[in-house]
Amino acid sequence: MVVSRRVPGVLGFATALLLGGCAGPAPAQSDAPPPDDEAARLRAEADAEAGEAPRRTIGAGDHVPDECCEHDHGPGHKH
Amino acid sequence: MRTLAALALVAALCATSVRADEPPLRVVVTLDYLADVVRKIGGPLVAVEVLARPGEDPHAIDPTPAHLLALRQADLLVENGVQLELWTPRAREGSGNARVQPGQPGHLFATDGIEPRELPTAEELAGGGHVHASGNPHVWLDPTNLKVVASNVERALARLRPGAAAALEQRRRAFEARLDDACFGPELVKVLGAGQLTRLHRAGRLRAFLADRKYRDRPLTDLAGGWLKAALELGDLPLLTYHRTWTYLELPFGLRVVGTVEEKPGIPPSPAHLDRLQALAAREGVKVVVCAPYEPASRAQGVAERIGGVAVVLPTQPAEVGPEADVFGLFDAIFRALADARRRAGS
Incomplete structure (x- = not known):
């Protein structure tokens, strides 16, 4: 008889599911409720201070194409 | 009937779970910091190999037969991106491994989604030197960017091992929480x-x-607390750096880099530039010159002597701190070295 080794916790998870409980992932720290009104006010000020300006992010199009390895790298090199 | 339903549910869960005897994913990364993040997120799911050796310039590495062999056998290749590793296209092609080519599930640019700094102007692109057209690529030196890297790594590993998605997410969340505490207190x-x-x-x-x-x-x-407290304790310490390596550490932590030893990126300083640096250092009160392990320390030392200050080599990768160091040890070491340089310079 072949016994498959599985990651521990599967049966526990199944039991928890059968019993009707599934906690799901813990909330991110930034989503946790602030501890008090003063902290809530500071968080609101922090949000306003950080601004809501759209961020330019690095995307796949910014990465070096394969042929760039053939660049002349001197004097000083460009990517 | 209820027993049968329960058994069916357990069987379905087992069928989609991760087999403990499944071989680990072979992950090849270009830089040591990526290896640490992949290990922290992947845990027992991954076996990681790093291509760049400690202290090696990540901009310029010659792929060796050992690199090509590692890439040939890899399930996943993780690169920094932002045009830092100009040498990986040749290595990828040489490996003959279709799985690790860009666009495939076995390839990841770890910095996707991070806002680049120092996008060059048209004049800078035309002006010579080692210019990164997509912006400064040393993004991992802002520790908060490692949260983006960790999310990208989590998604890439989950694509290859969907059954491990919950465990990957749990490790990524734990990493983020530890990083936030280490960064801000x-x-x-x-x-x-x-x-x-x-x-x-x-x-x-x-x-x-x-x-x-x-x-x-x-x-x-x-x-x-953490690195923020260490940065606050540095006060308004003005710095010269050899190259624009520390941009992502400088602005977020409020460090003050007033100039670079290189005249243009990748080009050593001319005598006239050194004269200008000396005047700048006198005006701004600079006593500390910073360089990376793969940059010419003798030039940084020469400038330090000229301005009556000290030179300090800051690590850029965990392995440059020590064989057991991780990304947390990297930032601990950076701020420890800066504090020590400040003391030595009497700033």
Whole structure:
């Protein structure tokens, strides 16, 4: 008889599911409720201070194409 | 009937679970910091190999037969991206491994989604030197960017091992929480929130925000811990750096880099540039010159002697701190070295 080794916790998870409980992932720290009104006010000020300006992010199009390895790298090199 | 339903549910869960005897994913990464993040997120799911050796210039590495062999056998290749590793296209092609080519599930640019700094102007692109057209690529030197890297790694590993998605997410969340505490201090995270702190930090406004506010009659700066506290203790320490390596550390932590030893990126300083640097250092009170392990320390030392200051080599990768160091040890070592340089310079 072949016994498959599985990651521990599967049966526990199944039991928890059968019993009707599934906690799901813990909330991110930034989503946790602030501890008090003063902290809530500071968080609101922090949000306003950080601004809501759209961020330019690095995307796949910014990465070096394969042929760039053939660049002349001197004097000083460009990517 | 209920027993049968329960058994069917357990069987379905087992069928989609991760087999403990499944071989680990072979992950090849270009840089050591990526290896640490992949290990922290992947755990027992991954076996990681690093291509760049400690102290090696990540811009310029010659792929060896050992590199090609590692890539040929890899399930996943993780690169920094932002045009840092100009040598990987040749290595990828040489490996003959279709799985690790860009666009495939076995390839990841770890920095996707991070806002680049120092996008060059048209004049800079035309002006010679080692110019990164997509912006400064040393993004991992802002520790909050490692949260983006960790999310990208989590998604890439989950694509290859869908059954491990929950465990990957759990490890990524734990890594993020530890990183937030190490970066800002647990007390400040509890009051202001990790998300708010991270946004202010990346905008370069955190120090100013903390400076003029209080929480329960305590200055907010008193709540800071970790690397933020270390940066605050450096005060307004002005620095010269050899190359624009430290941009992502400088602005968020409020460090003050007033000039570079290189005249243009990748080009050594001319005598006229050294004269200008000496005048600049005198004007700004600079006594500390910073360089990376793969940059010419003798040139940094020469400039330090010229301005009557000290040179300090800061690690850029965990392995440059020591064989057991991780990304947390990397930033500990950076701030420890800066504090030591400040003491030696008498600033």
